[in-house]
Amino acid sequence: MYPASFEYVAVDSAEEAIDSLAEHGDREVTLLAGGHSLLPMMKSGLASPEVVVDLGGVDALSGIERGDDATRINAMTEYAAVADDEGLWSDNPVVPEAAAAIGDVQVRNVGTVGGNVAHSDPAADLPAAMLAADATIHALGPDGEREIPAADFFQAMFTTALADGELLTAIDVPHLGSDDAAAYVKKASPSSGYALVGVAVVLETDGEEIADARVAANGAFDHAMALEPVEEELVGGSLDDESLPERAAGRATDDVESYLVLDDEQASSEYRAHLLEVYAERALETAIDRVGDGSNADG
Amino acid sequence: MASEPNAESVFGSSVERREDVGLLTGDAEFTDDKLQDAAHVAILRSQFAHATIEEIDVSAAEERDGVLAVYTGADVEESGVPNDIPTAWMLPGLVTPQYRIMATDKVRHTGDALAAVVAEDRYAAYDALDDVDVTYDRLEAVTRPDEAVESDVTVHEEAPDNVAFDFELGDADAVDEAFEAADHVASVDLEQPRIIPNAVEPRAAAASYDPSSDELTVWMTSQNPHLHRVLMSTATLGHPEHKLRIVAPEVGGGFGSKIYHYPDEAITAWCAKQLGGSVKWQATRTQSYATDCHGRDHVTEAELALDSDGTIRGLRVETHAGLGAHLSQFATATPSYLYATILSSEYAIPAIHCRVIGAFTNTTPVDAYRGAGRAEGIYVTERIVDVAARELDLDPVEVRRTNLIPPEEFPYETAVALVYDSGEYEEAMDRALELIDYEGVRERQEKLREGGRYLGVGVANFVESAGLSPSKAAGELGAQAGGWEAGVVRFHPSGTVSVAVGTADQGQGHRTTLAQVAAAELGVPVDDVEVVEGDTDEVPQGMGTYGSRSGPVGGGAVAQSGRKVVEKARSIAAHKLEASEDDVEFDDGTFHVVGAPDRSISIQELAYAAYLGHDIPDEMEPGLEATSYYDPENFTFPFGTHAAVVEVDPDTGEVEFHRYVAVDDCGEQINPMIVEGQVHGGIAQGIGAALSEAANYDDNGTLVSGSMNEYALPRSDSLPEYETDSTVTPSPHNPIGVKGVGESATIGATPAVVNAVVDALEPFGVDHLDMPLTDETVWTAIDGGER
């Protein structure tokens, strides 16, 4: 309940944050965004950083900027702002739908997109959505800026492609075409609200044909992962093929050794693997239903 | 000046709660809102479930900034206090090891206290806990009661086989004969997992000691301040009872968990005495999970003998009940007398035998949780009736109907030592069946099954023995406390009234309902009555709030005192009206002479006369007040029927509610709004137990469902809308006809929901599932059935 003492550094800019991380690099230093991953860990004693660098005062890291081809979500944007963003719902609903599925309203008002994605909690909702959206993650470090495709970003439980001393500054979410569709569905833990399984889908269509598909899951594995066999089954398939969602979803664990599926007090690996198929099917059905319904039409 | 009388009777009306405004504005004070400037206590808990203690080094902790003192169990021993938390119910052969407020040489579960830090603020106190260095020698742990009695692990030396008691009730020979004679025997093995009570307010204590007067005041989260006082005085601290004041301010839920005397308030008060000042402590939620007494923890084998028409001949039950690492106050009574005695449920069962083996384990102590004992017993009976009905291809409702105790049989003596006071069981059951459209649901179920949808309907009847009493009978059975309640009714000279009563509210609204009881007895406006509870300085004595007793027993005490006051006032009225007492009638607050309605005087006017003492009968003392120790002649027996309609999603195992109907009969209702509120909350907790709640330990004795992250509590979006109704069968022996309602719905809801889910799973060949019926449990059962 009571975090251990730490040195507190408030910064005004991303550059200052990078400098601060470097300056305290010889100590256990961590960035504070919304704090909804960090503070619970500090309260339970799982984390006791010596230095906390608070990004709360960095106005430039906050807000949603709509571009022509993509929408930029700056790192310190709260989940609620994403969940309520009409432009994102129109341009790529997988991300706001996942943001809306996080926790409860109080959590969504404080937790941040950057903090969530950079934490790579296996049961968080946004990572799968970022994979399905084919988002691009912007990082700033001592050597300057770089871009990391979401597909390369999530590496393991609580481990990402971010290097020590690097800061996630923004995420670009590409816009879908008018014939494309997306969905995020989730089976929440009845206790914690985190995802036992969450599946994100983006379908790009050409007429009745599925031209491209990105399907990713969180909750099931030690980090969010693309479900490549599902994607393979979908691409080239027809929207009119009523058996396609079930057939494709049935391949959700084809590439996965069973021991890789999480097994804990919340759910066994057998159940999670099964849920993964069920929720993949539901996500696919939802997305297919949305094709052409205008909910994600550009403009 | 008294306000105007109410037009309609205040007893039985949904008066808004006087508690609410303070709670809604944040003005109301809970324990942790008290003593804002006090030092803070943090308590170190054992890291292991079972270990001997080699050494505890507190020197580094003592050195830290802000730390005022660090104490261990050795310091407590050296202070010479009695230091032994007792159990409050003795059973034959019961083993009662010492339960120290801080462990000295051995720890027996992960909640055992090892050291206490007092520091200037909360953060500093918890910081210092990290610097207390404990050297443990780990021992193997045992966590399940059925395994404990076979285990090489010994929790207490005094009980080498871990058996605290071996209890029997009922006629075993009669049961054997019944089983031989019956057409059919159904059996079921079932477990009732541990429940963590989860009052939203964590337990807390704030203590203030004045060395010059030796007066010790403890504000604490208590369901029974007087019991806490007598236990702290005689059993743990040895502080003189007359110099010890226990106050339960606002208490944020209890559900049983705040009945008991825990080490923590004793440690807090002891620290205040050591330091000669004020200290406070509040459990973190993690500590609450590890130390608040858990509920249930039963492993049971049950058999039911019946004829092929569904007539029940006999019931045989054997249960291993987990008691945890120490005997809490009602730990022994709950799985014995509160459990075995209720196994008859609403049915005329000629022969019942129950054996209960109470076992020590390396787990959090187990004690009464809402429904205590009765919930576990009713669950066994209502579950096995469904199992048997399916085996006999009978409708479970019809099996119930066949065996209901008919109204003309009351008072009805069961085969397990209770005499039920009154009941109209079939009326309540039929009302519930009608509300839920039982026949219609069965038809829908059949149709939906054809389309691959799985609807289930579950019905459960229940009886509850409420208001643990009477004192003499309880004493003969081993109780170390009485079953009475104290109530004072005192008129003030101006005509307003103060009531003091020994029950203690944790959200039930006693200050409202007991004011209604007094107002109705005295015929005064309810706003002219104030109720005081929860303070040993303000209330003469009391037994507290648990076992659905505050309405029937607390209310009985208030009513009895009210009647004594009315009788004294009648004498004064007769004197003043110059009439014989027999000719003076009392109606709605006014005495008048029979046949001469204009010769009248109100009781509120008489109060002034009583305190003036100028014009009262000779030989009469002035004043107008009365104290009663109401000791009921029997339990009261609320009852009812709950019914649930659920649908199971075969893809995920999810259980969705279609309907939830509850028909409760708690006798007369003092305040129907509050009765309904109690039913709602009870249903929610009963559903939680059925579907999601369980405290699980790993083999090392670590509580793996150790926080709200793992322990699934019902939430606003996971519960159904409840449809409630009631019947009213007054208790014939209770002064105000009430039976109590605090626990009923918890008792009824759990078997109704489990019966519904198992009914839905019939096509998959599932005849029983152990709680909690999580999505995965249900899915696994379906998956197994399909294979």
Place this chain on the structure above:
Amino acid sequence: MTTDTHEITLTVNGTTRELRVEPRTLLIHALRDELGYTGPKVGCETTLCGACTVHVDGKPVKSCTMLAVQADGADVTTVEGLGEADELHPLQTAFQEEHGLQCGYCTPGMLLTALSLLEDEPDPTRAEIREALEGNLCRCTGYQNIVDAVETAAARMNAAEGAD
């Protein structure tokens, strides 16, 4: 390790207060222990019970999962700022009328979450109310009367709005 303290400013229920806190001090403890606003409660440490819910800059947050220094400069509303005993907010009145509280420990947080819902959605459905309150645990009421209370308050606030 450092025991440095930071000076922060919080405007609580319209009153600006300056205080010194350790960086690690949680907002709930700053409010309760330092400033004496004991309306918000501590019920868990896992950001799940919602008893500590207050509004920060107009939005409900769990004050046990925010450092006081993070709230520096913010407007904070606790239940003490919702309504007085003699002038209750319509939500408070409705909670009393509908028996939407028993022990009352969760109630301050529940009210502030409900208030935010009605600010965003003046006419919510019962399902929307239940979803909005998913982050506030109540162990006493079974929630149904709380949902009733929010519905009642919404209707009354809308009627008052219409009358203006």
